[in-house]
Amino acid sequence: MTSEPHKPKASTSTPTAGTARAGDALPRHIFSHTPETLSAWCVQRGMPAFRGAQILEWVYQKGVIDPAAMTNLSAHDRQTLAREMDFLTGQIVQRQSASDGTEKLLIAWDQPGVGAEARQTTECVMIPSDDRRTACVSSQVGCPVGCKFCASGLGGLESNLSSGRIVEQVWRLREMLRDGQGAGGPVSRFARDFPRITNVVFMGMGEPLANFANVLGAVRTICALWGHGISARKVTISTVGLPAAIERLAEQCELPITLALSLHAPTDAIRRELIPWAQYSTIRQLLDACAKWFAKTGREITLEYTLLRGINDRPEHAEELAHLAKSLRANVNLIRYNENSGLPFGRPRDEDVHDFQRRLREASVNSHIRASRGRDIAAACGQLRHEARGGGGGGGLGGGGAELTIKGKAQG
Numbered sequence: 298m299t300s301e302p303h304k305p306k307a308s309t310s311t312p313t314a315g316t317a318r319a320g321d322a323l324p325r326h327i328f329s330h331t332p333e334t335l336s337a338w339c340v341q342r343g344m345p346a347f348r349g350a351q352i353l354e355w356v357y358q359k360g361v362i363d364p365a366a367m368t369n370l371s372a373h374d375r376q377t378l379a380r381e382m383d384f385l386t387g388q389i390v391q392r393q394s395a396s397d398g399t400e401k402l403l404i405a406w407d408q409p410g411v412g413a414e415a416r417q418t419t420e421c422v423m424i425p426s427d428d429r430r431t432a433c434v435s436s437q438v439g440c441p442v443g444c445k446f447c448a449s450g451l452g453g454l455e456s457n458l459s460s461g462r463i464v465e466q467v468w469r470l471r472e473m474l475r476d477g478q479g480a481g482g483p484v485s486r487f488a489r490d491f492p493r494i495t496n497v498v499f500m501g502m503g504e505p506l507a508n509f510a511n512v513l514g515a516v517r518t519i520c521a522l523w524g525h526g527i528s529a530r531k532v533t534i535s536t537v538g539l540p541a542a543i544e545r546l547a548e549q550c551e552l553p554i555t556l557a558l559s560l561h562a563p564t565d566a567i568r569r570e571l572i573p574w575a576q577y578s579t580i581r582q583l584l585d586a587c588a589k590w591f592a593k594t595g596r597e598i599t600l601e602y603t604l605l606r607g608i609n610d611r612p613e614h615a616e617e618l619a620h621l622a623k624s625l626r627a628n629v630n631l632i633r634y635n636e637n638s639g640l641p642f643g644r645p646r647d648e649d650v651h652d653f654q655r656r657l658r659e660a661s662v663n664s665h666i667r668a669s670r671g672r673d674i675a676a677a678c679g680q681l682r683h684e685a686r687g688g689g690g691g692g693g694l695g696g697g698g699a700e701l702t703i704k705g706k707a708q709g
């Protein structure tokens with residue numbers, strides 16, 4: 298648990314995919330490229346410009362990352378690609394499969410000069426339901442926010458993930474479905490029968506808006522027809538809240554993605570107890586930024602609210618939350634905290650959860666209780682990584698501090 302929060306910054310990242318211009322230093326990682334940058338990369342190496350589009354088609358449409366198998370490239374170009382381009386930059390070091398078909402991967406990212414045991418790791422998850430396959434991805438290694446109920450923030454921020462490494466997580470989860478195999482054996486029939494990713498949620502490790510440029514670049518690749526081709530309406534960024542970054546996202550993101558605000562408390566006093574970064578902005582400032590998002594994009598906000606027993610699940614908290622949600626015309630997703638050893642928070646009682654929702658609904662606030670998924674694996678965000686490092690449990694998914702679940706808005 299971090300005691301002193303890092304001061305939030307709207308962006309601490311270096312632009313790569315989606316923002317790099319031809320002529321800038323061009324990325325070495327295939328998943329950080331756009332058609333423009335990859336064409337420029339090819340031309341710099343004496344290939345025709347159209348090679349870029351061909352290579353991207355192999356990677357995204359056909360799932361091929363071995364240059365030797367890219368049969369419409371010349372032998373010379375295949376060799377150049379194999380020598381000078383990085384394809385997968387991480388290794389799956391652990392995989393967990395839940396009985397409901399949820400699959401979780403722990404990925405260790407390559408770092409020059411760093412031994413395998415000391416490499417940085419992040420998690421990503423594929424969550425299947427009847428008609429959806431949701432990829433939950435991480436945006437940072439560790440997290441600078443340090444929410445008191447979340448394992449991801451326990452060690453603070455280690456680094457930002459590049460846009461390519463964010464996109465690579467989606468590619469890996471998709472290919473796991475296509476192959477029917479993961480690092481630890483076959484995926485469930487339930488998952489395999491529908492082998493494509495339909496939704497992407499930035500609810501894994503990290504605060505997405507603190508890695509702004511890389512997350513925005515990744516979103517563009519995830520939604521691009523030449524990339525993963527996933528509908529922007531099925532991509533959700535979940536943030537604990539940086540007012541300036543929310544406004545910046547409304548200005549700069551041309552895609553109709555969904556924004557979710559991890560509120561978790563109805564008052565500033567409780568929020569500051571739970572979320573160290575809450576000392577930098579009030580709930581009112583966050584809601585004002587969300588109102589600007591709605592005015593600019595026309596997209597409704599979802600408020601995420603993790604219920605912690607005795608902390609924020611009392612009737613008066615429901616009344617206060619209803620008041621906030623109505624001022625914004627926002628939906629509320631209620632998340633039951635997943636109790637784990639090592640962190641001093643309890644799972645709310647079922648009757649309190651339902652009473653909380655009833656009070657919201659009586660106040661005409663649209664609210665949902667998230668279905669729990671993957672409970673028989675270390676499903677909460679940061680938990681698998683934490684356990685792999687020898688720590689105890691605890692943690693949350695996507696700014697939620699809760700068990701592995703997906704948001705209603707993200708599913709629709």
Ligand code: SF4
Nearest residue numbers: 440443444447450696
């Ligand atoms: S809940 Fe989200 S924002 Fe908070 S520490 Fe965990 S990953 Fe970071």
